[in-house]
Amino acid sequence: MQIKTPLSEGGLSWLAGFNKRAKVQPILYLALFEHLKKAIEQGTLRAGDKLPTHRALSRHLQIAVATVSKMYRYAYEQGLVQSTVGKGSFVASFPVMAQAIRAQGHQCINLSIIKPQLSIGESYLAKQLAQLAAVPQISDLMDYNAQGSLTDRRAAKDWLLSQRVDLSGKGISICSGAQHALMVLINSLTDEGDCIGVESYCYPGIISLASQLGRKLVAIDMDDQGMTPQSLEQACNTQPLKMLIVVASHQNPTTAVMSVARRTEIVHIVERYKLKLVDDDVYGFLSPELPPISNFTASDSFYLTSFSKSVFPGLRVAYIAAPEQYKARIDAQIRLSIWMPAPLMLALATRLVFAQEAAEIQHLQSEQASRRQRIAAKLLVGFEYLAQPTSYHLWLKLPAKFSSDSFCLALEKRGVIVSNATYFNALQTDPCAAVRISLMAPATDDELIFALHIVVGLLREKSEESSRYST
Numbered sequence: 385m386q387i388k389t390p391l392s393e394g395g396l397s398w399l400a401g402f403n404k405r406a407k408v409q410p411i412l413y414l415a416l417f418e419h420l421k422k423a424i425e426q427g428t429l430r431a432g433d434k435l436p437t438h439r440a441l442s443r444h445l446q447i448a449v450a451t452v453s454k455m456y457r458y459a460y461e462q463g464l465v466q467s468t469v470g471k472g473s474f475v476a477s478f479p480v481m482a483q484a485i486r487a488q489g490h491q492c493i494n495l496s497i498i499k500p501q502l503s504i505g506e507s508y509l510a511k512q513l514a515q516l517a518a519v520p521q522i523s524d525l526m527d528y529n530a531q532g533s534l535t536d537r538r539a540a541k542d543w544l545l546s547q548r549v550d551l552s553g554k555g556i557s558i559c560s561g562a563q564h565a566l567m568v569l570i571n572s573l574t575d576e577g578d579c580i581g582v583e584s585y586c587y588p589g590i591i592s593l594a595s596q597l598g599r600k601l602v603a604i605d606m607d608d609q610g611m612t613p614q615s616l617e618q619a620c621n622t623q624p625l626k627m628l629i630v631v632a633s634h635q636n637p638t639t640a641v642m643s644v645a646r647r648t649e650i651v652h653i654v655e656r657y658k659l660k661l662v663d664d665d666v667y668g669f670l671s672p673e674l675p676p677i678s679n680f681t682a683s684d685s686f687y688l689t690s691f692s693k694s695v696f697p698g699l700r701v702a703y704i705a706a707p708e709q710y711k712a713r714i715d716a717q718i719r720l721s722i723w724m725p726a727p728l729m730l731a732l733a734t735r736l737v738f739a740q741e742a743a744e745i746q747h748l749q750s751e752q753a754s755r756r757q758r759i760a761a762k763l764l765v766g767f768e769y770l771a772q773p774t775s776y777h778l779w780l781k782l783p784a785k786f787s788s789d790s791f792c793l794a795l796e797k798r799g800v801i802v803s804n805a806t807y808f809n810a811l812q813t814d815p816c817a818a819v820r821i822s823l824m825a826p827a828t829d830d831e832l833i834f835a836l837h838i839v840v841g842l843l844r845e846k847s848e849e850s851s852r853y854s855t
Contacts, residue, residue: 760832
């Protein structure tokens with residue numbers, strides 16, 4: 385007799401296809417975890433979905449409660465599940481991101497998170513905080529102030545102009561970081577069930593947002609310049625695309641940079657099919673010679689950038705430049721989601737912009753990224769990877785016999801964490817064998833060199849094994 389669990393105890397449809405008899409009993413909890421993980425990655429389970437109770441899941445699968453509890457505990461440790469006493473277990477808000485970007489407190493050398501070097505901006509930060517503390521009536525920065533002061537808005541305009549953004553006919557909105565800006569734009573410009581075009585390998589935050597907000601991602605094939613016009617055209621002819629999100633400079637994770645010609649081609653397709661173009665330009669400062677892709681069209685283009693990659697990750701300020709007719713709609717979404725950006729954070733960003741110190745930090749970060757890329761190039765000779773001279777990261781293609789999963793697991797056992805290609809795969813099917821390595825994450829060059837030696841050692845070890853078996 386088939387045992388069913390009431391819907392009030394959490395849906396069970398995600399368990400379809402799970403066969404406990406095909407698994408070895410000592411690792412049954414891991415098999416169940418992998419099934420849960422796959423359901424989340426494929427969108428069968430979305431952020432916030434209630435999961436069955438331990439006892440209900442045990443009863444449905446006819447396995448021990450202890451096995452279910454062990455699976456839930458492991459899922460919680462991996463960032464897939466959130467639990468609240470008295471309420472139960474739920475799919476975490478951003479489960480893909482939790483895996484792609486690991487916590488800083490981990491014992492390993494963490495090459496999984498893309499961020500600027502904190503030490504570069506430390507003296508600037510200390511000076512501005514000291515000056516800010518001396519401002520008369522500083523408590524005003526703890527008051528309500530939707531969309532910032534006039535000074536904050538002027539700083540936003542100055543910063544965007546310094547990034548070569550064409551502001552003709554555009555209004556500026558201020559968000560709490562780029563992830564928040566993406567959420568605001570998706571909610572403002574699309575409806576639940578709408579299709580959004582993205583690079584076939586893209587930022588995990590977009591995958592999480594689409595899952596949480598009920599949008600369907602359409603993966604656009606890529607080459608060494610990023611999204612290809614041919615694949616985009618085909619998607620427009622076969623899918624009801626409403627929006628296209630593009631990272632035209634130093635794409636995450638592949639580091640692809642679109643040429644001016646490629647940007648022009650993509651924009652022509654966007655205009656022909658009347659898509660809303662979101663230009664996610666958080667890495668644009670690393671190629672200052674290239675104008676933002678949103679500059680290439682006068683139609684519905686939306687530019688966004690933030691300080692999280694160029695200055696400080698904790699400086700949670702982002703700017704959106706959008707056609708004036710959409711500004712009220714965007715600002716309403718900002719109020720709905722956070723009411724307002726934190727005035728104290730805005731004041732700090734504004735001071736850094738007006739003092740030209742944000743620009744100085746940004747330039748120094750670019751120089752540091754270039755130095756780190758040269759270090760990596762010397763150590764990774766003979767291995768295939770994608771990179772740019774000033775990218776914060778690289779995309780390492782793994783040798784035959786290596787999967788992304790096995791490589792990441794083996795590397796973590798040796799004390800280094802990188803990001804698995806699976807986390808960036810928009811389709812969540814058949815990921816390539818690759819990993820993203822952040823070169824800017826380690827605090828020192830020596831720490832990076834030490835970590836890369838471990839990476840190279842594992843690559844060579846596997847290559848030598850393959851050679852022995854093939855002879």
